[in-house]
Amino acid sequence: MTIVAAADGSALGNPGPAGWAWYVNDSCWRAGGWPHGTNNQGELMAVLDLLRSTAHLPQEHLRILCDSQYVINCVSKWTPGWKRKGWRKADGKPVLNVDLLKDIDAAISGRNYSFEWVKGHAGHDLNEAADVRARAVATAYQSQSPVPRGPGFPGALDTETDVDNGPGVESPGSDEAPNSEGLKSGQQFPSGSYSGAAADAEPDLFSSLADEDIAPLEISPREAVVALERELLAPSTRADASRLAVLLHPDFEEIGQSGRMWTRDAMLAALEDESAAEATMEVLNVDVLDGSTALLTYRSAGRRGSALRTSLWRLSGSQWKLRFHQGTPES
The missing domain is CATH 3.10.450.50 (Nuclear Transport Factor 2; Chain: A,)
Known part of the structure; x- marks a missing residue:
């Protein structure tokens, strides 16, 4: 059995009222957020809570659909090198969102998982469903209205996720920019591997994607x-x-x-x-x-x-x- 879930985050103002959500179907999803956070923190928290919510099914393959190349690169590419350097980047500066990344690293240990990049806001059903719920949470914090939490995953253990007090707000994590090989929609990254450069290679600040099609060359x-x-x-x-x-x-x-x-x-x-x-x-x-x-x-x-x-x-x-x-x- 494969569990297929989309994970997404949203922040109004970035930083600002923030939400996160993962979605499997209408009866299996969960969301949360904070009064103040960043989009990347929301993206990371969605993945972390999904891992915790499915921890009682470690034998099942977890396929995570994610529109954040930052998150995929952090988990699939940069974390091993950061850990060896004491959670510091190649330039010696501390890694952003380190608490969330450490928790993800612990939660993903021993799991059977893969990431698949999907283009955001492009009509992908699961991605859109997660995005709508994450944005709804951010909007709820902005308007100080009740936060939609969702039913969660059937049989999930207590995830102990703190949905009301967010991590310390740092600059959005785009200083870990997408890798120079780029990601294609639908490209998958199995556990412990990365398709592209050396596993611990880090790009320069805001390095760009070389291959992603921003505008199809079929148009003028x-x-x-x-x-x-x-x-x-x-x-x-x-x-x-x-x-x-x-x-x-x-x-x-x-x-x-x-x-x-x-x-x-x-x-x-x-x-x-x-x-x-x-x-x-x-x-x-x-x-x-x-x-x-x-x-x-x-x-x-x-x-x-x-x-x-x-x-x-x-x-x-x-x-x-x-x-x-x-x-x-x-x-």
Whole structure:
């Protein structure tokens, strides 16, 4: 028998009111959260509680569907190296969310499990069900209303999960960015192995995915860069540092409205603390300068007014990545 479950997390503001959930079916799911936490902490807690809730069935294969490449990399790739280094990264800095990661490492010991990456918000039934429940918990904490907990797993032992007091809030864990080999939707990672680089290899800060298809090459470059620019304007994307790490070119630069020059790492760090608002986009022009460069100009409008914007997109492998951006407020 194989237990197939999706695990997901949600944070409003990231950090902010946070929820987590795992889902098998409508009669077998569980959720919880905290008044203040991050999306990555929610993702990790969902996996941890799923492991604890199925601990009474250690002989059964547990197939965990997860849209967080951060979580999959932490468990399947980086943990052995971190443990050898005293839970420190290659640069000597402490590993983020270490308490949750230690608990997962203990809970997963001896288990028959595998991870499968699924693309989030893409209509996957189990992933969507877990996402809805995790978001409902975060919303409940935000509105101070009753938190939906779920029926749990039949026959589960007392998981002793603290659903009301979250871990200390750290920066979202996207400093452990997706591995350079990337993950494909449906790609599976069996217990104790990882498909790609050496098991203890760590990427550089916010290293990017090389192979994930951000925009299918079947659509035109003009359509691709417009679609990706719209995605970058979405609050859900700006709150997802791992997704931003994919969309921004390693040499990304931006001249902000204040005249400040932003690097990729500085921008990603700043967006962790930003509460993004909806913005509209009016495309003015798209020039495909050559087969691998496209220049997009558009007008954005949001709560801070309107601005004229220019974005330079470069094709890197099969991906369009934002290389340069500048915005100028309209008077």
